[in-house]
Each structure stands twice: as structure tokens, then as C-alpha cells.
Amino acid sequence: MVPKTDARGITDNRTNADERVRTIEMLHRRYAGIIYDLCVRILMDRQEAEDAVQETYLNAFRFLSSYRYGDSYLPWLYQIATNVCLKLIRTRKRKGTTPTDNIDRMATEQDDPLSAIDTRRILEALVGGLDKRSIEIVVAHYIWGMDQGQIAQTIGISRRAVVKRLSALKRRVDPLFVKELRHG
Amino acid sequence: MAECPSRFTLVQYKSGDLSEVETRALDEHVVGCAACQAKMRQIEANLAQYGPKQEAFSAQLISRLSTEKPSFTLFPKRVFWALSFAGAAVTVVAMLISIYPGKEQTVQQQQTKVRFKGRVVMRAVAQRGTDQFVVEPNAKLFPGDALRFIVTTSSEGYLSIFSIDSRHVIAPFYPDSDPISDPKPMVVKSAGRHELPGSIVLDDAIGAECIVTAFSRKPFDRGAVHERVRRSLWFSQSRVPGPGETKPDVGLSVLWINKSL
Numbered sequence: 001m002v003p004k005t006d007a008r009g010i011t012d013n014r015t016n017a018d019e020r021v022r023t024i025e026m027l028h029r030r031y032a033g034i035i036y037d038l039c040v041r042i043l044m045d046r047q048e049a050e051d052a053v054q055e056t057y058l059n060a061f062r063f064l065s066s067y068r069y070g071d072s073y074l075p076w077l078y079q080i081a082t083n084v085c086l087k088l089i090r091t092r093k094r095k096g097t098t099p100t101d102n103i104d105r106m107a108t109e110q111d112d113p114l115s116a117i118d119t120r121r122i123l124e125a126l127v128g129g130l131d132k133r134s135i136e137i138v139v140a141h142y143i144w145g146m147d148q149g150q151i152a153q154t155i156g157i158s159r160r161a162v163v164k165r166l167s168a169l170k171r172r173v174d175p176l177f178v179k180e181l182r183h184g
Numbered sequence: 185m186a187e188c189p190s191r192f193t194l195v196q197y198k199s200g201d202l203s204e205v206e207t208r209a210l211d212e213h214v215v216g217c218a219a220c221q222a223k224m225r226q227i228e229a230n231l232a233q234y235g236p237k238q239e240a241f242s243a244q245l246i247s248r249l250s251t252e253k254p255s256f257t258l259f260p261k262r263v264f265w266a267l268s269f270a271g272a273a274v275t276v277v278a279m280l281i282s283i284y285p286g287k288e289q290t291v292q293q294q295q296t297k298v299r300f301k302g303r304v305v306m307r308a309v310a311q312r313g314t315d316q317f318v319v320e321p322n323a324k325l326f327p328g329d330a331l332r333f334i335v336t337t338s339s340e341g342y343l344s345i346f347s348i349d350s351r352h353v354i355a356p357f358y359p360d361s362d363p364i365s366d367p368k369p370m371v372v373k374s375a376g377r378h379e380l381p382g383s384i385v386l387d388d389a390i391g392a393e394c395i396v397t398a399f400s401r402k403p404f405d406r407g408a409v410h411e412r413v414r415r416s417l418w419f420s421q422s423r424v425p426g427p428g429e430t431k432p433d434v435g436l437s438v439l440w441i442n443k444s445l
Contacts (some may be wrong), residue, residue: 028242034199037230046233057245074201145191147386159387160360165415167385180296
């Protein structure tokens with residue numbers, strides 16, 4: 001079977017085992033650095049971020065059939081990576097472990113105030129109390145820096161639903177970020 | 185490009201995922217924007233950190249993939265739920281028709297006997313922080329402002345409120361469901377003044393936006409009304425409809441607002 005290719009040159013490579021491996025290899029070559037950037041921002045630990053990138057691509061291979069042919073791969077990978085990172089944070093919280101380094105505070109906090117925020121600590125505070133969809137919206141808005149339209153498209157809910165959820169979440173999440181900024 | 189793009193857009197820009205036009209617009213913006221340059225430096229720093237290890241990680245990943253088995257699902261989750269829901273809905277409708285065949289006929293008979301003309305007046309009240317104010321035509325509002333709606337109708341009937349922006353994107357307010365899967369308007373049980381429940385928080389799309397209240401004494405298809413507004417001359421000219429410019433079956437009340445940062 002010849003894989004389909006759409007107008008933007010994206011090929012539907014989900015049908016054949018070798019093609020699936022080649023697709024993941026291509027996605028790793030193209031996006032691994034970007035996914036690493038996301039994982040570092042969530043986990044605040046380079047070693048864990050490297051592991052999370054590998055786990056993201058393994059999950060992408062396992063669930064390649066869930067990718068909607070024709071869409072951009074990046075939001076799909078972002079969502080997988082977020083779930084991998086949140087799982088790591090839950091595990092960490094359960095075991096009571098802390099990350100080994102505190103990199104971005106030192107390296108780039110002059111450039112971007114958000115890098116001075118310990119997002120890991122905020123997410124640890126939220127994972128027990130919010131449902132999975134709300135956490136995904138928090139990460140997409142505060143950490144990915146997506147606008148409402150991008151969140152709606154990536155998570156697969158209406159823009160109105162994003163606005164509603166964000167409005168309800170802001171009262172809870174904004175103070176955590178403000179507190180963290182002062183702390184940082 | 186006047187506003188700064190989101191960080192995710194910068195990531196798409198860096199990974200070459202944007203169209204040529206978008207890339208050109210960002211090229212111009214980033215050159216003159218210190219904040220975006222700072223974000224780009226941070227993204228690039230993380231890419232540089234990962235770059236030297238990429239080959240090794242890629243080889244490691246490929247070797248792990250050879251022992252992995254992909255997970256197959258017969259349908260994507262969304263399709264599965266949609267099919268399940270459609271099946272359940274068909275069953276419920278079939279049961280209702282078999283139980284109440286007479287009632288359905290009565291509604292149809294009533295609809296053919298009456299000629300309808302809907303009348304509605306809509307007022308919006310905005311809340312910004314602790315301030316509350318009535319939204320006047322062409323009012324300047326901000327993303328995050330919360331709007332409450334008060335409608336006065338000439339009779340009982342059916343109502344829908346939605347907004348449509350300059351890009352023709354529709355945001356349904358009341359009801360807030362997707363008009364394709366749920367085209368029914370909300371029911372208004374009596375004539376008079378109605379304060380609608382809850383509030384609508386304005387999203388971050390900037391520019392002129394038209395808030396439309398549609399009312400009719402008989403049920404109507406929200407999607408069809410959306411389409412009618414989208415194609416109307418008065419909407420394309422950013423004004424309210426004049427006499428004779430709306431069809432008599434559904435009455436419209438229109439409020440233009442301007443959203444800015």
C-alpha cells in the first residue's frame with residue numbers, strides 16, 4: 001500500500017511497521033530538541049527531561065494510530081510529552097523525591113521571567129486537585145505559552161470551553177505563579 | 185505583526201512548522217522585539233543543549249522501537265464516543281416516538297397554524313474587576329471582561345446568542361454547545377425580561393466583534409442563522425441591520441463591540 005501524502009507533504013505513515021519506525025525517526029530528528037525544551041520547562045531537570053523525550057517518542061510509536069492524518073505533528077507530540085511529564089511529576093510527588101538540578105533559574109532568568117518560576121512545584125501542587133483536562137490546559141497556557149485558539153485546536157475542545165475553563169482556573173493558578181515569581 | 189506571538193508560535197517558527205507568509209511576518213517582528221528575542225534565545229539554548237546528544241538518543245530510540253509493538257485501536261477515541269452517543273440518541277428518540285406518537289403530531293400541527301414574528305431586545309452588562317457597566321454599541325472591551333445578558337422578548341419562544349468576529353469565527357454563547365451537533369436554540373418559557381444565567385468571559389481574539397441575539401416563536405436551526413449572518417450585507421459592512429434586512433421568521437438584536445489589549 002502506498003502511503004497518502006497531503007498538500008503540505010505530510011505522509012500518512014501509519015500503515016506499515018517499517019514506515020512507522022521511519023516516521024518516529026523523522027519526528028525525532030525534526031522535533032526532539034523542541035520537545036526537550038518543553039520537558040525542561042515542566043520538569044526543571046535536564047536528566048529527567050532527556051528520559052521524558054525518549055518516553056514521549058516511545059509513546060508516539062505506540063499510539064501513532066491516534067495521530068489525525070493531515071494535522072501538524074507538533075501539537076500531537078506536545079500533548080504526549082505533557083502527559084509523560086505529568087506522570088513523572090505524579091510519581092515524584094508520591095515518592096517525595098526532588099529534581100537533581102535547578103538549571104534554568106541560573107542560565108536564563110534574565111531573558112525570560114517565566115524561567116525563574118519553578119513550574120514543577122506549581123504542577124506538583126495542582127496534580128492532586130485538578131482533573132487531567134484542566135492540568136493539560138494549565139500546561140498549554142502557562143508553560144507552552146499557547147493562545148486560546150491554539151489550546152482549543154491542540155486539546156480538541158471548543159475555544160469557548162477553553163475560555164470558560166481558563167477563567168475558572170485562573171483564580172487558582174495565577175496566585176501560585178505570582179508566589180513562585182516572588183520566591184524565585 | 186503588532187502583538188507578540190505566543191511562545192508556542194515561536195517554537196513552531198523555530199521548527200519550520202509555519203507557512204511562508206507567517207514566517208516572513210515573524211521574521212520582521214522578532215528582529216524588532218526584545219521580548220521575543222529573549223524567548224528565542226531560551227529555546228535555542230535548550231536546542232543547543234540537546235543537539236550534541238541527538239544522534240545517540242536517536243540510535244537508542246530506534247533500538248528500543250524494534251522491541252516495541254504499536255497499540256492499535258479500531259476507532260480513535262473521539263469516533264468511538266461519537267458512535268456510541270449517536271447509537272444511544274437514536275435508541276432514545278425511537279423509544280420516545282413509540283411512547284408519544286400523538287404529542288409529536290400536535291406540535292407539528294401547531295407550527296403550521298401560526299405565523300411567527302420574533303421580537304427581542306438584548307442588553308449586555310460587563311464586569312471588569314469590581315466595575316460593572318452597561319455595554320454600549322461599539323464599546324471598547326478587553327479579553328477577560330465578563331458579560332451578562334438581559335433579554336426582553338415579546339413572547340415565549342426560542343433564543344440564541346452568539347458572537348461573530350471579523351474573521352467570521354462564531355462563538356456560541358447561549359446555548360454554548362456546538363451548533364453542528366446541537367442546532368437547537370434555548371427555550372424561553374414566557375414573555376418579558378430574562379436575565380440569562382452565568383456570564384461569558386471574552387476571549388483573546390482582538391478587533392471588532394458582533395454579538396447577535398436571535399429570537400423566534402418557533403424552533404430554528406442555529407447553524408442556519410449563523411450562516412445567514414455571515415453572508416449578510418450588514419455584517420460585511422460592520423453595521424446593524426436596517427429595516428427589511430433580516431428575514432421575518434427570526435428576529436435579531438445586534439451589538440457591535442471592539443476588543444483590544
